[in-house]
Amino acid sequence: MRFPVSRTVGGKIIGFFRELGAFSILLGQVFRHTPGLLRNRRLTTEQMLRIGVDSLPLITVMSIFTGAVAAWQASYQFQGILPGAATTDFLGAAVSAALLIELSPVLTGIVISGRTGASIAAELGSMRVTEQIDALETLAIDPVRFLAVPRFTAGWFMMPFLVIYSYWIAHFGAFAVAYFMLDVSGPKFFNSVQEHFHLQNVIGGLVKAAVFGGGTALIGCGVGFKADGGAEGVGKATIRSFVLSAAFILIADFVLATILF
Amino acid sequence: MIEIRDLHKRFGDKPVLGGVDLDIPDGEALVIAGRSGCGKTVLLKSIIGLIRPDRGRIRIDGEDITVMGRRELYRVRMKFGMLFQGAALFDSMTVEENVGLPLREHTRMSWPAIRRKVEEKLDLVGLPGIGGKKPAELSGGMRKRVGLARALMRDPSIVLYDEPTTGLDPLTSVKINDLIAEMNDRLHITSIAVTHDMLSAFKIGKRIAMLHEGRVAFDGSVREFRRSADPMVRRFLEYQRDGI
Numbered sequence: 001m002r003f004p005v006s007r008t009v010g011g012k013i014i015g016f017f018r019e020l021g022a023f024s025i026l027l028g029q030v031f032r033h034t035p036g037l038l039r040n041r042r043l044t045t046e047q048m049l050r051i052g053v054d055s056l057p058l059i060t061v062m063s064i065f066t067g068a069v070a071a072w073q074a075s076y077q078f079q080g081i082l083p084g085a086a087t088t089d090f091l092g093a094a095v096s097a098a099l100l101i102e103l104s105p106v107l108t109g110i111v112i113s114g115r116t117g118a119s120i121a122a123e124l125g126s127m128r129v130t131e132q133i134d135a136l137e138t139l140a141i142d143p144v145r146f147l148a149v150p151r152f153t154a155g156w157f158m159m160p161f162l163v164i165y166s167y168w169i170a171h172f173g174a175f176a177v178a179y180f181m182l183d184v185s186g187p188k189f190f191n192s193v194q195e196h197f198h199l200q201n202v203i204g205g206l207v208k209a210a211v212f213g214g215g216t217a218l219i220g221c222g223v224g225f226k227a228d229g230g231a232e233g234v235g236k237a238t239i240r241s242f243v244l245s246a247a248f249i250l251i252a253d254f255v256l257a258t259i260l261f
Numbered sequence: 262m263i264e265i266r267d268l269h270k271r272f273g274d275k276p277v278l279g280g281v282d283l284d285i286p287d288g289e290a291l292v293i294a295g296r297s298g299c300g301k302t303v304l305l306k307s308i309i310g311l312i313r314p315d316r317g318r319i320r321i322d323g324e325d326i327t328v329m330g331r332r333e334l335y336r337v338r339m340k341f342g343m344l345f346q347g348a349a350l351f352d353s354m355t356v357e358e359n360v361g362l363p364l365r366e367h368t369r370m371s372w373p374a375i376r377r378k379v380e381e382k383l384d385l386v387g388l389p390g391i392g393g394k395k396p397a398e399l400s401g402g403m404r405k406r407v408g409l410a411r412a413l414m415r416d417p418s419i420v421l422y423d424e425p426t427t428g429l430d431p432l433t434s435v436k437i438n439d440l441i442a443e444m445n446d447r448l449h450i451t452s453i454a455v456t457h458d459m460l461s462a463f464k465i466g467k468r469i470a471m472l473h474e475g476r477v478a479f480d481g482s483v484r485e486f487r488r489s490a491d492p493m494v495r496r497f498l499e500y501q502r503d504g505i
């Protein structure tokens with residue numbers, strides 16, 4: 001009790017690295033089982049559908065408004081920096097690039113971590129506390145192969161599609177604002193989008209998407225597997241999974257940005 | 262043959278098992294008795310390798326499972342079936358998928374063939390025709406019986422039962438006890454059952470081991486158990502009669 005602050009901070013730091021180690025081990029186990037994926041294809045397609053169905057409505061709403069606000073803000077910030085007409089000339093390009101490399105991957109990632117990641121943690125957590133994971137073990141079925149691999153695979157594989165979808169949808173929102181509120185014509189907006197469209201940005205955005213999707217699913221699995229303490233423990237695991245994966249996305253976003261761009 | 266030597270397990274600073282020694286020959290029908298929270302489930306889970314003991318050895322047919330890696334452990338587990346205290350059915354799957362899972366994962370049998378075998382096992386536990394239901398639609402006792410069907414699916418040579426009859430009505434209890442006894446008699450399946458229910462214990466067990474303060478405090482035939490003058494056994498039997 002003499003140095004409670006340093007002790008808790010120190011404890012948290014040690015805990016953080018221990019956690020990081022545990023997730024790395026889980027990742028290693030998942031990779032080891034990935035070659036057997038064909039055997040799990042039924043389970044994997046189930047998870048892919050689930051990620052899509054779970055998150056599409058929220059991603060749609062999120063994307064339309066993200067696009068809209070991005071257009072509005074871009075136009076506001078251009079004022080006074082760029083000469084009059086240029087404000088609208090570059091609007092499409094600026095919004096589109098920001099969406100592709102940053103806004104769509106990160107925000108879709110956050111939606112996924114709240115929706116899919118948390119539901120994975122809740123599902124596997126309740127399987128843990130009701131001994132279903134023990135039951136798999138007694139049937140000589142590896143829970144990592146049976147539960148984590150399909151979810152991880154579905155996570156990194158589906159996220160790029162969701163991000164592309166979000167990116168497309170966001171253009172509707174952005175264009176609506178540009179057209180109705182900022183007086184930018186259709187051809188002007190979309191020409192600008194097209195002229196400054198770089199393949200490198202697409203690749204960057206999709207790499208981010210895959211990392212965020214895989215990471216979120218892995219965190220959901222890891223947290224769920226470790227749940228204990230009945231229904232309360234499952235609730236805690238759900239929240240923990242969201243907090244950890246949201247933090248992961250923001251940190252990974254920065255790291256990837258410095259590597260990719 | 263299962264040999265347990267000097268088994269220790271603690272959770273945090275709470276000792277649960279403190280030196281359990283137990284030999285279980287093939288074909289034995291052993292009942293593990295003891296007060297609630299004395300570590301019966303922990304012992305059962307240690308035997309199948311779900312819990313790693315802190316100290317001691319568990320040998321299954323001569324192989325020490327406490328030092329085994331995952332893959333070897335899975336090979337040994339193929340000999341086992343386990344019925345969990347809370348049934349532990351997979352609630353995202355139907356009854357049929359639950360019971361059929363071991364064969365689906367470990368054999369190349371076609372799904373129709375697996376379904377036939379599933380139906381056969383469901384019949385055995387007295388629940389024909391419920392394959393399409395989800396576990397949430399079943400009563401506690403029905404779930405337990407589905408769990409039993411799943412444990413028996415691979416025709417194991419050793420079956421661990423964690424409280425097979427708690428939560429069942431008396432009539433169903435009798436049926437399940439008969440089933441367990443019959444599998445032991447006819448198929449020579451080694452059965453290890455944890456139970457509070459002395460009626461059930463006397464029906465399915467030929468031998469009783471009683472856990473007390475982390476050790477085997479009594480080990481003998483059912484007859485010996487009932488006639489034992491050991492005050493600890495007497496007290497346990499009296500509590501049982503009073504319905505605790």
Ligand SMILES: Nc1ncnc2c1ncn2[C@@H]1O[C@H](COP(=O)(O)OP(=O)(O)OP(=O)(O)O)[C@@H](O)[C@H]1O
Binds near residue numbers: 277296299300
């Ligand atoms: N995973 C665990 N973590 C911490 N403590 C545990 C764990 N599993 C069991 N225990 C503790 O070990 C003790 C023995 O538990 P166990 O489940 O073996 O009891 P039991 O004899 O099966 O009781 P019951 O008849 O009520 O099922 C209990 O005090 C329990 O709190």
Ligand SMILES: [Mg+2]
Binds near residue numbers: 301302303346
């Ligand atoms: Mg128990």
